[in-house]
Amino acid sequence: MQPVIELSEVNQTFISADGTRVTALDEVNLTLRRHEFVSFIGPSGCGKSTILRLIAGLLKPSSGVISVYGKPVTEPRDEMGFVFQKPTLLPWLTVLDNITFPMKHKYGRVDAKDTARGHELLEMTGLTQFANKRPAELSGGMQQRVSIARSLLHDPDILLMDEPFSALDSLTRDEMSFELMRIWNERPKTVLFVTHSIQEALLLSDRIVVMSARPGRVSEIIDVPLARPRDEETLNHPLFHELTADIRHKVFSRRKEPA
Amino acid sequence: MKAFLERYIALLALVVAVLLWEAACKLFSIPVFILPSPSAIFASVSTLDAGRWATHILATLSVALSGFLLAIVIALPLAIAIVSSKLLARLVLPWLIVIQSTPVVAIAPIIVVTLGSGMLPRVVITTLISFFPLVISTATGMNSVPAELLELSKTLRAPRNREYWQIRMPYAVPYIFSALKVAITLSIIGAVVAEFVAADQGLGYLILFSTSSFKIPLAFASLFLLVVCSLTLYGLVSWLQKRLFPWSLDAK
Numbered sequence: 001m002q003p004v005i006e007l008s009e010v011n012q013t014f015i016s017a018d019g020t021r022v023t024a025l026d027e028v029n030l031t032l033r034r035h036e037f038v039s040f041i042g043p044s045g046c047g048k049s050t051i052l053r054l055i056a057g058l059l060k061p062s063s064g065v066i067s068v069y070g071k072p073v074t075e076p077r078d079e080m081g082f083v084f085q086k087p088t089l090l091p092w093l094t095v096l097d098n099i100t101f102p103m104k105h106k107y108g109r110v111d112a113k114d115t116a117r118g119h120e121l122l123e124m125t126g127l128t129q130f131a132n133k134r135p136a137e138l139s140g141g142m143q144q145r146v147s148i149a150r151s152l153l154h155d156p157d158i159l160l161m162d163e164p165f166s167a168l169d170s171l172t173r174d175e176m177s178f179e180l181m182r183i184w185n186e187r188p189k190t191v192l193f194v195t196h197s198i199q200e201a202l203l204l205s206d207r208i209v210v211m212s213a214r215p216g217r218v219s220e221i222i223d224v225p226l227a228r229p230r231d232e233e234t235l236n237h238p239l240f241h242e243l244t245a246d247i248r249h250k251v252f253s254r255r256k257e258p259a
Numbered sequence: 260m261k262a263f264l265e266r267y268i269a270l271l272a273l274v275v276a277v278l279l280w281e282a283a284c285k286l287f288s289i290p291v292f293i294l295p296s297p298s299a300i301f302a303s304v305s306t307l308d309a310g311r312w313a314t315h316i317l318a319t320l321s322v323a324l325s326g327f328l329l330a331i332v333i334a335l336p337l338a339i340a341i342v343s344s345k346l347l348a349r350l351v352l353p354w355l356i357v358i359q360s361t362p363v364v365a366i367a368p369i370i371v372v373t374l375g376s377g378m379l380p381r382v383v384i385t386t387l388i389s390f391f392p393l394v395i396s397t398a399t400g401m402n403s404v405p406a407e408l409l410e411l412s413k414t415l416r417a418p419r420n421r422e423y424w425q426i427r428m429p430y431a432v433p434y435i436f437s438a439l440k441v442a443i444t445l446s447i448i449g450a451v452v453a454e455f456v457a458a459d460q461g462l463g464y465l466i467l468f469s470t471s472s473f474k475i476p477l478a479f480a481s482l483f484l485l486v487v488c489s490l491t492l493y494g495l496v497s498w499l500q501k502r503l504f505p506w507s508l509d510a511k
Contacts, residue, residue: 084407
């Protein structure tokens with residue numbers, strides 16, 4: 001499959017509050033294929049979120065090249081959707097208006113087609129009866145669903161997700177994972193998924209990028225051999241447990257290495 | 260009974276306090292120029308006819324409201340300027356702090372000398388006293404937008420003015436209303452201060468006039484009406500918030 005996103009020799013350094021130079025990413029090389037689901041896992045400070053923001057065009061790399069569809073990234077592009085750790089909805093808008101907000105914000109107006117698409121997304125995320133509620137009336141899980149629906153409004157080919165389920169309880173997390181898989185099956189897209197949860201990464205991904213911290217480096221890329229479609233049963237599969245243990249070991253041993 | 264008590268305890272306390280005040284005045288025969296009794300204050304209301312009262316109340320309200328509106332008109336653009344540009348923030352903030360640190364009561368006579376004795380100096384004094392919390396709260400509100408929402412705006416490559424109108428300004432609404440509630444009561448204070456310095460009508464003028472001619476109950480009656488004005492305006496701001504921005508009450 002053709003590469004969609006390529007990072008070559010990407011370095012990212014910044015000056016921290018106390019004036020010291022911090023290396024967030026060190027010589028990162030990465031090639032992501034079309035419509036694959038890739039998770040990024042690693043300890044805090046390994047630069048997982050930085051990679052997403054670089055690809056999104058929100059940050060510029062200190063050195064190295066990031067290209068999307070063969071073109072260097074210089075600013076955010078339309079084919080991408082971004083889902084943040086927190087739902088970050090606008091409290092004064094209804095659920096439906098939150099979902100169509102990107103159009104309102106980008107073009108200054110929401111046309112009938114956008115509203116129809118908004119309703120479609122509400123149905124897909126099971127939120128139809130909440131269309132006219134405000135975010136404060138929704139649970140955390142429902143709010144995050146709205147935020148995912150918002151990111152899908154323009155049907156992006158690339159979806160960047162920065163620990164989207166980390167603020168949810170574990171039952172809601174599993175439910176959301178299955179829902180995300182369903183959405184991904186219905187409309188395949190390249191998904192970059194940052195997480196702290198090994199199970200979540202295994203359940204969802206084609207490949208898992210294991211990272212180490214200080215400096216942030218790609219330490220290993222693991223192919224997930226679990227068959228698709230995956231469901232609740234996948235979680236009980238012996239191979240699933242084996243892989244979980246294996247990845248935990250890899251993440252953990254990297255941590256203990258002297259800096 | 261308990262529910263009744265919970266609902267009306269503040270009102271009951273007020274009634275009891277007024278009764279105790281009345282009783283104390285009668286019992287210790289306190290001279291009226293030291294502390295007039297509630298009944299004497301009430302009686303003094305009729306020494307002015309309704310038309311006169313209305314003139315004084317309207318005079319104070321129009322100064323307070325004009326000053327308040329002028330404060331809003333000045334404060335919101337200033338807050339946007341502070342938030343949108345570091346350079347402007349560095350330019351404007353020291354001036355704001357100097358103005359805020361200057362006792363308005365002290366410069367009020369100077370303003371009257373400079374701007375004459377009309378309504379203008381009174382409005383300016385009121386604005387000076389009430390605009391500072393508005394600027395600071397609005398700027399704080401606009402800066403408290405979660406970083407992710409600003410990133411969302413960037414990923415959409417939306418025009419920068421929409422970041423202000425569609426994200427930052429609405430986000431600041433709860434902060435703006437907290438400040439408006441402070442500013443509206445400050446603007447009554449401002450109007451009274453201005454009337455103390457130079458005025459021929461208004462409740463502040465009436466207090467000054469009646470104390471200088473030993474009509475102490477009338478001064479108290481004016482004071483009472485000032486409090487009513489202040490509470491009414493505060494209630495009006497709260498009502499507007501509930502009416503126009505109901506969501507802002509459970510946010511922050």
